[in-house]
Amino acid sequence: MTYKVLLIDDEPGALEGMQLWIDWNKLGFEVCGTCSNGLEGLQQIQEQLPDLVVTDVNMPIMDGLEMIAAWRQRHSKKVSFMIVSGYSDFEYAQRAMRYGINHYLLKPIIQEEAEMEIEGIHRELMQEGEKQSFDQIATYEETVVWIKELLTEQSMSKDSVLSMPLITLSVKREKWNFYLVQADAFMFAELRETAVSLLAPEPFMFLIDLEENSFGIVYGYTIETVDEDRACLVIDELMRRYAGRRLFVAAGMEESSLLSIGRCLQTAKQAIAYLFYKSDYNEVVYYSDIRDKPFHYHYDIHLMDGMLGAIELLHKSSFQEAVHSAASSFRETLIAPDIVKKIVIHLLYRIIEYVRETIDTPAExxxxxxxxxxxxxxxxxxxxxxxxxxxxxxxxxxxxLKEQTRKSQGIVQKINGYIQEHFRENLTIKKLGEVFYLNPVYLGQLLMKKNGLGFNESVHDLRIAEAVSLLEHNKLKNCEIAERVGYSNYSHFLKEFEKRLGMSPNKYKSNKL
Incomplete structure (x- = not known):
């Protein structure tokens, strides 16, 4: 890691030498500036915020130690200091030790010694940085735990209340609020990781894990600053990266204290439900926009009856119409999303159960x-x-419909077999319907659809085919043949015979002789 170093010396040659003789980049530093006295040094430290200041001790206007004392008295930013002095300035070295400065170089500077000292400072800065990172993580995680207790309304012990910095944190911002984020299970882990990275540099934003596949972003802001905009930017970036995917985000109603963040969560939960009636997943709903739009919990039961009735009648267009009608009714009445989901779940189970019972197929x-x-x-x-x-x-x-077709194919074969056995009798479509427990009209339509021929035509075809066979044997009179094949009226027999063969029975016999 590279750190910034500021060089201070009233001798131009000494400044130039420190820049040329020491390979700062190799040692992990970048020279961010130079100056010639302690007063200029104070200003440069404030502007550049260096990690290390290498300063001569004996300088005009303000010497190096006076500058260090002034900085530490006025500023909390921790800066490492290394002083440079000659053998005659031993008194300065003693004062430096009292200031807690452990890094000291003697003039003239020897390159090898300077590099060893600077390497040691680099290691110290690395260790200090790691310690600060660990401290920040620990503080962040501790704050998250306390915020989660507030959100879940868990009681805090007296010691926790006294020791936690939530009150101190709360007063640093005028307003606090809560973004509730919900996502599909398959994308949730990635979404959460993205949110963590976006929130990392933000000191007044905290990610709080909630129930399955949801988390919250607690954020504080000061009115008339960009703080609130920064929270919006985080949400906007999440929306941009996951555009088109199933992601719900809602903001609650702000509170003036972090200790009231539980109310922000509750209002965010109320707001997020309204996304159910949106058409785009890349929207954020705010509680302030929906607070006067209550959900309703009573719905028209006939909507369900219409859908189930269409399933039983195997009428696809009626089912589609019933679903669209239900959608319009839910929107107009603003039925609570949980109620709509229960209705749909109930319908799905009813439909699947009906299919299972009819087709005898596994429902799983x-x-x-x-x-x-x-x-x-x-x-x-x-x-x-x-x-x-x-x-x-x-x-x-x-x-x-496929099952009905399959079953109807089987029943038609049985009906055709029955007709072939009984066509010589006084067989009617009504009687056939009674035998097979089918409506005569439906039965006639079924036979026409499967055979391509109506019931009566099928019976006449079978009768005339047998009459032709009997005529070829020439052993029976025409009237006897007519009666044997099922015609009680000889004229009817002649009509159907001529219709099919284009000639009378006598003409047919003469042609065969």
């Missing part, structure tokens, strides 16, 4: 396909939720 695969167990805690807009219901209903109707 369908439950997993539509992610039903995950809906309650999911980050979903109304449109996406109802799209899942729509797909489930449409696919279920398709499955049921």
């Amino acid at each position: 695969a369908m439950l997993g396909k539509y992610s039903i167990p995950e809906i309650s805690g999911s980050v979903l807009h109304l449109n996406d939720l109802l799209s899942r219901l729509l797909v489930c209903g449409e696919e279920s109707i398709e499955l049921l």
Whole structure:
């Protein structure tokens, strides 16, 4: 790591020598400035904020030790000092030790000795930096724990209240607020890591882990400063990096004390629910915008009946219409998202159960396909939720239609077999319906669809085909043949025979002889 060093000496040659003879870059330093007396040095230290100051002791206007004393008296920023002096300035060296300055170079400066001393200072700065980092992390984590206790309304011990710096931290900012962030499980870990990196340089922002797949950002700001804008920038950057992905963010109502941050969380929770009715995942909702828009908890039960009825009737367009109607009703009435999710979950289970009972298929695969167990805690807009219901209903109707087709194919084969066995009898579509427990109208449509021929035509075809066979044997009279194949009216027999063969039974026989 590279640190900044400021060089101070009233002798130009000495300053030039320190810059030329010592390889500062190699030793981990960068010269940020030079000056010729302690007064200029104080100003340069304040402007440049160096990590190390190498200063001559005996200088005009203000000597090096006076400068060090003045800096330490007026400023809290810790700066390492190394003094440079000649053999005759032993008194200065003694005073330096009293100031706690342990690094001392004698003039003329010997390069090897100077580099060894500077290497030691670099190690000290590294160690001090690590210690400060550890202290900052420990302080941050401790503050996060206390804030989380406030958010969860856990009681704090008397010792905690007395020892924690929350009150001190709170008064450093005029206002405090809370951003609530929710995301899908598969992206949550990455999102949280990104948020941690964005918050790292911010002294008045804290990431608080909440329930599964959500976290909060506690932030403090002072009115008429850019503090609040900095929090907005963090959120904007999160939104930019995760554009188009399922991410919910809401801000609560600000409070004047960090100790009231629990109320900010509660109002943020109320606000985030309204994202359910948005159409874009890259929006932030603020409690101040929704505080006068209460949710409702009573809904039209007929909406569910319409969807389930369409499933039972295998009417896809009716189901689609019922879902769109429900969406409009939920939006207009502003039904609470938790209630809508329960309705959709109930419908999904009912649809899947109906399919399972009808087709005798395992329900587990369908439950997993539509992610039903995950809906309650999911980050979903109304449109996406109802799209899942729509797909489930449409696919279920398709499955049921295929099953109906399969079953109807089997029943048609049985019906055709029955007709072939009983066509000689006084067989009607009504009687056939009674045998197979089917509505005569539906049965007629089914036979037409599967056979390409109506019931009556099928019966006449079978009767005339058998009549032709009997005529070829020439052993029975025409009227006997007609009666044997099922015609009680000979005229009807002649009509159907001529219709199919284009000639009378007698003409057919004469052609065969």
